[in-house]
Amino acid sequence: MEKRDGPLAGLRVVEFTGIGPVPYAAMLLADLGAEVIRIDRPGGYPALGADLDFASMRAASIFYRSRPLVEVDLKAAAGRDLVCRLVSRSDALIEGYRPGAMERLGLGPRECHALAPRLAYVRVTGWGQDGPMAGMAGHDLNYLGLSGVLSRFGRDGAPPVGMPPLMGDMAAGALFAVIGLLSAVMQARETGRGQVVDANIVDGSASLATLLDALGAMGLHGPAGNNPLDGGRHYYRTYLCGDGRWLVVGAIEPAFRRILLDGLGLSDEPIFASMDPADDAACAQRMAAIFATRPRDHWVALFHGTDGCVTPVLEPAEAQTHPANVARGVFAEIDSVVQAAPAPRIGGKAGRVSMTPAEASVPRPQALEGWGIGADEIARLVADGVLGAGSG
Template sequence: MLPLDDLTVLDFSTLLPGPLASLFLAEAGARVIRIERPGGEEMRRFPPRFGETSAPYAVLNRGKASVEIDLKTQNALARLTPLIAQADILIEQFRPGVMERLGFGYAALSRINPRLIYCSISGYGQSGPRSAEAGHDINYQAVGGLLGQSLKRGETPPLPPPLVADVAGGTMPAVLNVLLALRQRERSGRGCHLDIAMADAMPTFAWYGLAQGQAAGRYPEGGEGLLTGGSPRYGLYATADGWFLAVGALEPKFWEAFCEAIGLEEALRDDRRNPESTRTAITRLIAARPAPHWRELLEPRDCCCTVVRTLEEALADPHMTARGLFDAQAEEPGGRRLVSTPLPLAPVFREKLAPLRKVAASGDDTDALL
């Protein structure tokens, strides 16, 4: 028995935030039905291919049913009404106003099913000056002040690898608020409309800078913050073989253990005097030895220093595999299998997951469900 195995989710969303949110719900037991346009949603065409489908689509959509329907046709609402009437949750990811124009807005659907929890995920939310504006993850990070925390004026940095706005601003708040809405519905008997804006969560990740700025009367410039480049105790250092050591030795006990291990001279260990001199010395010391040396020397010392792993190395990491993060598999329509997107569900739930679930071809369940 799983926590959500008595719930039905209609997922009208595309690409990443919504489908990842419905994957969380599916893995917790919910029945998820993807509502896709004729030919399937955009992600089905994303490279690379894996057998008969897209690999990015497969890892996000295992275990979900698929219905194809053109929402612009006159009878679309009538055809979907039986599913809407029995659904508990609806997830959509169109720009604000699109679902209303199609006849599928919250007001219309709540008349069909007053208990429906209707979750709208968008870039800037359902209201506000930017609500109709197009954007992607990097734009939401930019507008919310998150990117500016680590950018130094005049320097061109590498792109940040995590899609923070999509996952932490879209998926995670959607799942959290859906669960809160379910709890509220237990008391009131009614559903609600959730307005999830990816940009809204970006200042959340700048929490430390917000506190600093208000207390000190000056907000830190890019690269000045404790966790964004302002301290030699927290950052990336290049090794002799061209790879990187991640140092997070913020607390005194970790910092002292790190300094002792690398042989940093005593005069530079008080990094408050001249942080840049300390950083320069550490940079020189770390650059003198290859990554395997630092892995062997520092990781056993428990001083918050870790050699960066590639994604391929992470897949084989003994800790990651012991936690079961890569156990779930998706099987594409042709029968080939690949590791599904790992989800940070508590082990008490993850242990109960079906290790293998199929990825439906677009429209596989249209006749059965409509």
């Protein structure tokens, strides 16, 4: 196996394949140099629906980049023994099954810590490892509803019909899993003792709402849709332009609002001087009428280089070609798919995609050699059906 580089080089992680937060967390770690080996069941994780071609879906999954895939039959004693040896040589393990699933495989925290006392055992779920809902099924929207976060995105007294699984799965799940994993690894290096990390979306999403909780405690944030930071004020919301495209106005501070109003020719209108929330509907209506007279890019050009906080709402394809994003290399084209480049940047440098999604979708049992498993044993396990054959 090639030598890894990056700030997390030297960190070894065993990932048990799932959907959503676990592969994203593992991708982030691998992009930053961690040596992650992804364990999947023979034939791959079940498809999300009978009409999906899962083989094609896995080959296209950006989530799986930067680390090799090994298919292991965990129902076979030889498969479990193999995984135990990998765990014994690891700093961390990350899994996203229902509570108790890993224990039934004989790979729970007790067994794994017996093999690797310093192991960070990271468990990613929706509801958490215990409590009255721990064994229930759920998805992103369910967890956000329980944590109170979903209601914060409401308008006119109703929560949103739905939301992409970004704040829940990707932020509250995956990012808190990464934080927990790295924290447990650092603690183990000081104490020699591993930990179980309970990274769940209810806990994480509740934590993400801390700013709004703080503002609410100060009397500065109330019911959704009526606040300065959720579109309740005319100076912090989106507006429709004359070409049917949208614009963001984010001029919260008074100095920035002056620039905004000067650009729109509204500085002398008394209604904008009062800053009375009761005038917001009229202010928003006045601004909306002005923005509707010109196309979006006219307004973007007018405020470019100023502190008026006026920027476009870009479609994904537009974002990929926007000059600011191109200049910073925010996106990369890999396997003919444009995707976000590794983040964050550390020491001025981004991470590196060490294996493309297409390469990472093919089982590579030979990757086990980098973990101390001999070529002859790998060949025998493939012949016995314990390992997926994959590609050389």
